[in-house]
């Protein structure tokens with residue numbers, strides 16, 4: 317039967333044959349799409365004109381333009397085909413609660429963030445099931461709770477003062493580079509521990525650099541591709557693991573307990589899984605690396621933007637933050653403590669506003685494990701099908717003009733009464749994410765950035781040498797393009 321049909325086809329003139337094939341292919345495509353839509357119910361609008369690869373190309377230029385054009389065309393919920401996948405966006409405080417409030421059984425992180433496994437290591441975070449992960453995050457939450465954070469402030473201060481003591485009376489620096497170096501120093505003291513800071517900082521910082529350099533846009537799709545960067549990453553991961561395992565062994569042998577996150581992870585025990593055993597060395601190293609990754613670029617980028625916005629224009633906000641420092645010095649003396657940092661509302665709001673305008677994590681993602689319904693602010697209901705990557709975006713949500721007045725301008729006072737624009741609706745402000753997986757290090761980050769900027773405000777004035785920068789969309793975590801500033805030493 318098949319043979320006969322093929323013979324008949326072969327007898328047809330070529331143009332007729334090609335035409336016939338095209339008609340059949342077109343009909344098949346229409347049928348597949350129509351039945352797919354039926355199968356999916358009323359799924360969100362898809363950018364039909366964009367072929368698979370087209371979405372990817374637009375995306376590779378930075379997701380901002382793609383989100384802007386799709387949002388103006390379709391509203392808060394839409395789907396973009398990305399290579400062989402579909403990414404459905406839920407943008408703004410009306411649609412994004414579906415993202416932030418969903419249980420892990422409905423919207424999972426594992427599928428979309430598992431590219432981190434070669435970096436963080438096996439047996440932790442995205443390499444384990446949800447029950448184990450939530451226990452491991454409990455260890456992290458304990459290590460970062462307020463009573464512990466208080467003890468980290470003197471270390472932040474010491475590192476910042478020593479670092480800036482090496483600056484001259486005046487000079488020109490790239491702030492992003494400065495904070496990149498300083499944040500790994502503070503992290504080494506408070507997260508990795510005294511041993512690393514005192515005797516092997518340079519080696520660990522170099523290894524961390526190689527590990528970080530091995531995480532590139534290509535690694536998201538192909539984390540195990542045998543590239544030179546990935547090989548260096550794997551070697552750095554193994555070397556870091558050896559270093560930390562020997563530190564852990566020495567601490568266990570000596571019985572000495574330190575005040576740092578490493579110690580908190582060593583002392584952690586599972587409650588609901590693994591028969592209540594303690595963390596293994598491999599898990600401790602993996603969690604520590606995951607924390608370094610979560611906090612390093614995000615904090616250094618936010619420190620940089622905070623400074624750049626404060627010193628831009630007529631320096632209105634730099635002067636206001638200086639005034640605030642004068643006030644706390646008059647009240648409490650020159651010490652920088654946990655309680656003093658908690659009084660710095662102006663500086664706090666400047667950091668918050670820098671993070672609103674320039675959140676380093678532009679897209680947050682999950683994987684839809686089951687279909688779910690979402691209703692837009694104008695009453696349209698869609699069913700997002702199982703298997704979609706679901707994304708929301710701090711950068712996009714933070715610029716919505718109906719949520720934030722004059723959304724493109726730097727106005728730290730928007731967070732204070734009577735405006736309090738971030739509180740008008742849940743999930744309006746998502747620089748630290750929110751809901752079930754909100755950032756566990758937000759308080760740590762605020763304390764660290766406030767300490768560093770307090771030291772700077774008390775000792776230097778700044779001016780921009782270059783134009784105010786654009787974001788650099790080529791990186792994984794988005795920061796400003798290199799920008800030079802001039803510092804001048806003075807005492808407040």
Ligand code: HEM
Nearest residue numbers: 610611614615618677680747748749753754755756757761
């Ligand atoms: C300005 C600095 C920071 C920013 C902007 C930031 C931002 C974020 C965001 C947006 C998320 C949510 C990710 C998602 O929903 O997929 C997140 C999660 C997380 N962050 Fe941060 N972060 C910062 C600093 C830190 C620091 C310093 C630490 C630790 C020392 C940290 C630890 C974590 C952890 C453990 C999670 C995962 C929480 C979970 O999945 O349940 N972050 N962060």
